[in-house]
Amino acid sequence: MKLSRRLQIVLMVAVISAALIVLEKYKIPLNIFLWRYIFDAGHIPLFGVISIAFLGISQTLWQRRFKNPMIHYIIAFVLTGLLGLITEIIQYFTPRDADLWDIINDGVGAICFLGLYLTFDRRLLGSGVVLSKKLKYIIRLAVVVLGLVALMPTFNWIGAYINRNIRFPQICNFESDWEQKFVFANNASLSIVPSPESFGDSIDNNVGRVDFSKNGSSNFMIVEPYPDWAGYENLSFSIFSDNPEIINIELRINDRQHDKNYHDRFNQVLSINPGINNISIPLIDIQMAPKNRQMDMRKINLIILFMVQPENSITIYLDNFRLE
Ligand SMILES: [Ca+2]
The missing domain is CATH 2.60.120.430 (Galactose-binding lectin)
Incomplete structure (x- = not known):
């Protein structure tokens, strides 16, 4: 069963709205370093999902206009980046701090999710864009490495807390x-x-x-x-x-x-x-x-x-x- 184009768009917009609600609604349960870093890292999957929804919207709305499938990936990345920027600008005017790292994590999330999706995208077939098997593996590896690098500060803090707890009662x-x-x-x-x-x-x-x-x-x-x-x-x-x-x-x-x-x-x-x-x-x-x-x-x-x-x-x- 094929969903109508209109329904597809509605679903994608719902996904983006849900992600934004999660971003706005969930505050750190405790103002400690660990939670702050975990929530920063949370931007990666959240904006990753948003970027895939934008990709879906672009592919559905402008399927005929852009023959090159890569254009949709660029549109999805740019829209995700803009949305990340806008949410930080809004936070700048509220008690929540705007954070450059959040925007970077938003971009990393978009790159990782879009990159991974690209290696499975059936729409590439017959479009003239061909990814060799080797290139697909290189892209997947790059996505994993980029994701791990972006998560390093969070891993570091988790290590620091484990070490702190083990050392106690030494402070x-x-x-x-x-x-x-x-x-x-x-x-x-x-x-x-x-x-x-x-x-x-x-x-x-x-x-x-x-x-x-x-x-x-x-x-x-x-x-x-x-x-x-x-x-x-x-x-x-x-x-x-x-x-x-x-x-x-x-x-x-x-x-x-x-x-x-x-x-x-x-x-x-x-x-x-x-x-x-x-x-x-x-x-x-x-x-x-x-x-x-x-x-x-x-x-x-x-x-x-x-x-x-x-x-x-x-x-x-x-x-x-x-x-x-
Ligand atoms: Ca000492």
Whole structure:
């Protein structure tokens, strides 16, 4: 049974509309790196499907006008790209962020799906366009490689989360490249260096060197440590200071529902002596820190060490963030 041309067009438009509804309706369930990257990657299949629908529309509407079947592929790619661009422009004016990477993923999706479809397209028969078997395999291989490259950032994050979860209750010890995806410095420089001195029982080699700026506020952050701290007693870590005097560094910890107010998180000033400082914070203090509620110890989200306008630039070395 052959569908009428009009019905075919209606179906294709429905497919495109459904894809756009999915794009608009489904928001990340949790604002964490993993979901953000998975949703970015979701643009690839979504716009891939859209590009195939556009191809169907072009092939149906302009079958006679364009004798060369490749023209329809170009039309489908251009329309998909335009639609991707328009959705990002619309998002630019809404609270959702417009993202260049989304547009690139849209294009990758169109290229992969159209490329794959091309190698199975029966309409090519008798049109004068001939794809040899070898060329078809090359196209399929290229599609797979392009898809995998585009998915690399997402795979990378999945690897980082698996590594983070396996390492727990070790939170950060500067020995793995994976953990550095969760570690940041703002207005400070962070570098991974060999340990300047023995860090207690540490059997490993590397520490994080943080140079705090004397201008403004500067910080070192562990974003999205393994969140479930229930069942542990203390958060422990080591700071080595080569400053001749005692310095004060502020420690902040908050959970996911933190409302950005000072009284809704854990705040403590750490007095750091010259040399090694082994710091241990009872988790019960962190749990009881918010003024109007208890910290959700199963959803810890952020650890920050920061300094505000120290008299001089301050260098410290950090290691062995862990729960005990
Ligand atoms: Ca280390």
